[in-house]
Amino acid sequence: MNEPKRAHKVYAIERGTVIDHIPSPMALKVINILGVTQQGILSVGINFPSEKLGHKDIVKVENLELTAEVTDRLSLVAPTATINIIEGWKVVEKRPIHLPREFVGILRCPNPKCVTNAEAARTRFLREGEGRTFAVRCAYCERLYRNPAELVV
Amino acid sequence: MDFSGRSIVSMRDFTREDIQHVVRRALEVKKGAYADCLRGKVLATLFFEPSTRTRLSFEAAMVRMGGQVFGFADPNVSSATKGETLSDTIRTVCGYCHVIAMRHRIEGAARLASEVSLVPVINAGDGANQHPTQTFLDLVTIQEEVGRLTNIRIGMLGDLKHGRTVHSLAMALSLFGAEFVFISPESLSMPEDLTAQLASAGLKFTEVRELSDIGKPLDVLYVTRIQKERFEDFQEYQKVAGSYRLTPAVLSQAGEKVRIMHPLPRVDEIAPEMDSLPNAVYFRQAHNGVPTRQALLGLVTGVIS
Numbered sequence: 001m002n003e004p005k006r007a008h009k010v011y012a013i014e015r016g017t018v019i020d021h022i023p024s025p026m027a028l029k030v031i032n033i034l035g036v037t038q039q040g041i042l043s044v045g046i047n048f049p050s051e052k053l054g055h056k057d058i059v060k061v062e063n064l065e066l067t068a069e070v071t072d073r074l075s076l077v078a079p080t081a082t083i084n085i086i087e088g089w090k091v092v093e094k095r096p097i098h099l100p101r102e103f104v105g106i107l108r109c110p111n112p113k114c115v116t117n118a119e120a121a122r123t124r125f126l127r128e129g130e131g132r133t134f135a136v137r138c139a140y141c142e143r144l145y146r147n148p149a150e151l152v153v
Numbered sequence: 154m155d156f157s158g159r160s161i162v163s164m165r166d167f168t169r170e171d172i173q174h175v176v177r178r179a180l181e182v183k184k185g186a187y188a189d190c191l192r193g194k195v196l197a198t199l200f201f202e203p204s205t206r207t208r209l210s211f212e213a214a215m216v217r218m219g220g221q222v223f224g225f226a227d228p229n230v231s232s233a234t235k236g237e238t239l240s241d242t243i244r245t246v247c248g249y250c251h252v253i254a255m256r257h258r259i260e261g262a263a264r265l266a267s268e269v270s271l272v273p274v275i276n277a278g279d280g281a282n283q284h285p286t287q288t289f290l291d292l293v294t295i296q297e298e299v300g301r302l303t304n305i306r307i308g309m310l311g312d313l314k315h316g317r318t319v320h321s322l323a324m325a326l327s328l329f330g331a332e333f334v335f336i337s338p339e340s341l342s343m344p345e346d347l348t349a350q351l352a353s354a355g356l357k358f359t360e361v362r363e364l365s366d367i368g369k370p371l372d373v374l375y376v377t378r379i380q381k382e383r384f385e386d387f388q389e390y391q392k393v394a395g396s397y398r399l400t401p402a403v404l405s406q407a408g409e410k411v412r413i414m415h416p417l418p419r420v421d422e423i424a425p426e427m428d429s430l431p432n433a434v435y436f437r438q439a440h441n442g443v444p445t446r447q448a449l450l451g452l453v454t455g456v457i458s
């Protein structure tokens with residue numbers, strides 16, 4: 001039996017940002033890392049069937065156009081995601097996730113001897129390597145971490 | 154090349170050209186250049202963790218160039234004991250001096266300090282992380298004793314897992330196309346992170362367990378201390394420490410011309426019979442700490458270009 005095609009996944013928004021192709025079940029991590037929990041209406045869809053991913057999540061953030069600087073953080077938890085900027089019910093910009101050179105203030109260094117844990121310093125991590133299996137190095141204690149997603153606050 | 158105002162935090166911050174520049178200036182200082190050039194300049198030595206040797210070396214460097222020094226040698230006399238943050242201490246002290254040398258047991262402390270300081274910060278050791286002036290003096294010694302930094306064949310012996318000096322030196326030499334022989338027990342071998350970096354830079358390295366497996370002659374054999382605390386079993390420690398103890402017989406394995414280096418202090422990794430051999434460069438290496446720090450102090454304060 002074929003499922004009827006959905007008119008809108010979750011529901012359409014007039015203005016804002018739609019984050020599609022999030023690997024399931026990372027939607028809540030995506031919201032967290034984008035820091036949008038306090039900002040306007042969020043709608044979250046989890047476990048939609050996807051040809052590319054098997055299952056995918058979708059997050060819609062109303063009335064907020066997220067910049068690439070912010071959405072590129074998703075390279076840590078949802079590198080397959082695509083970003084759609086919506087204005088007047090239409091997609092006005094579509095972009096993939098780019099790998100940033102550094103991650104500022106969104107990861108925590110697990111090294112207990114690191115200065116970022118000893119005093120209120122903003123964390124900074126530098127990316128090492130290309131592609132989806134990159135590592136990050138703490139700019140302070142210089143330790144290398146191969147699973148950056150685990151460091152997300 | 155402009156070092157004026159630049160902090161010396163980590164070897165990761167320096168290119169091959171930067172390193173060559175510092176080494177050149179240090180050797181010029183050693184020949185008597187730039188005398189008194191730090192007259193009127195003040196160095197603050199902030200040793201949140203005691204290290205008499207390193208602190209004296211910085212103070213000697215400053216005084217020999219005509220500069221002045223103040224600071225503390227012990228964290229118990231600093232305001233950190235009153236709960237002041239490191240950032241606030243640095244923000245305050247940087248107004249009293251032209252350059253800061255600091256040592257701290259917290260990793261990354263020097264990086265944080267360099268970000269809030271209005272004057273250059275020289276890292277004199279931040280826990281297990283970096284001690285760049287040690288690496289620079291090692292490089293000065295290699296340039297002086299071997300005659301070049303490029304394409305040297307260097308053996309590193311001892312605790313390669315925890316030894317920050319060998320990590321920094323290996324990284325620095327990787328910019329010059331070195332070939333490495335790592336000699337250590339398996340439990341104390343070079344971290345994979347570092348060997349992976351060497352491999353991706355296309356450098357040759359071998360890892361062996363015994364001094365007798367060094368292979369071709371070495372230009373340099375860099376010896377580090379193996380600490381008892383790293384072993385659960387004391388007999389295992391004695392066995393390892395004994396098998397890595399250098400005696401004049403090492404020359405038959407590492408070559409007659411090999412230069413033996415050691416960051417000092419040594420315990421008994423190098424037999425005293427070695428000291429009188431021309432191969433023993435470790436005391437000259439320690440002495441190079443002063444001209445190397447003189448050059449760095451001159452460069453970051455802008456009085457040496």
Ligand SMILES: [Zn+2]
Nearest residue numbers: 109114138141
């Ligand atoms: Zn860290």
